[in-house]
Amino acid sequence: MSRTTTDRSLSRHRALAVGAALLMTAGAAGAAVASDGDAARTGSSASAPHSAERAEKREAAALTGSAKMYRKTTEDVTFTFDAHLAARNNGDPSKATGTFRFVHLDRPGGKGGWAKGRIDCLMTGGKVATTTGIITDTNIREIKGGRVGFTVHDRGITDRVGYSWAGVGGPDGTKNLPKCTSSAPHEKVRTGTGDFQVLPWKVPYPTGD
Structure with missing residues (x-):
């Protein structure tokens, strides 16, 4: 395998790794938002600061x-x-x-x-x-x-x-x-x-x- 082919393969793997990391970050953020929304609906104390912040802005x-x-x-x-x-x-x-x-x-x-x-x-x-x-x-x-x-x-x-x-x-x-x-x-x-x-x-x- 040529050096050029190897470099391209490494670049492709790096791109895939970065893309996967971004998706994982986005998924975690989405889960956090959903969790916060669920907590707000169930009255969880974890959502209290967020609820208080929204109330202050109203x-x-x-x-x-x-x-x-x-x-x-x-x-x-x-x-x-x-x-x-x-x-x-x-x-x-x-x-x-x-x-x-x-x-x-x-x-x-x-x-x-x-x-x-x-x-x-x-x-x-x-x-x-x-x-x-x-x-x-x-x-x-x-x-x-x-x-x-x-x-x-x-x-x-x-x-x-x-x-x-x-x-x-x-x-x-x-x-x-x-x-x-x-x-x-x-x-x-x-x-x-x-x-x-x-x-x-x-x-x-x-x-x-």
Whole structure:
């Protein structure tokens, strides 16, 4: 056998050895991941650090999404939310951040009012969220700078929405409205126009001494 043939044979064996080592490493990593997943499902103490790490990364509460309200008229009403409460602020809903926007037109593309602003409070319980915010921009001069509130019930199929001015007929944008205050979620979302997602708040229940 020539030296060239021998060198090629050695190179081939080395390549196979390296490939086998990589496969073994990948297999071990996969087994480790599967083992960690199984441990998490069975409540093994070995997975506790990983579970704790994931829990720390989860935000305390959130309300996101956009959808149009159901109407029997030609009215086109849309609510959009991107509200979040960071994990570090779990005990203080008034430190929530994000944005909101609502549009009410007499018909799609028609005339009407709109407003957008910054979130200043967010609380969620199960799949229900209540949030408030300050209007920073709008075509209704009288309500700019005021606070408005919203309530969303994330039902998965047909969500519901409420707003702080439901009882007075129009967004008054009062600066006296307390944070995280709104009406019951009495309106239905129009099917196929969007969806809302509510992340349940991890309520910081008091503990004994």
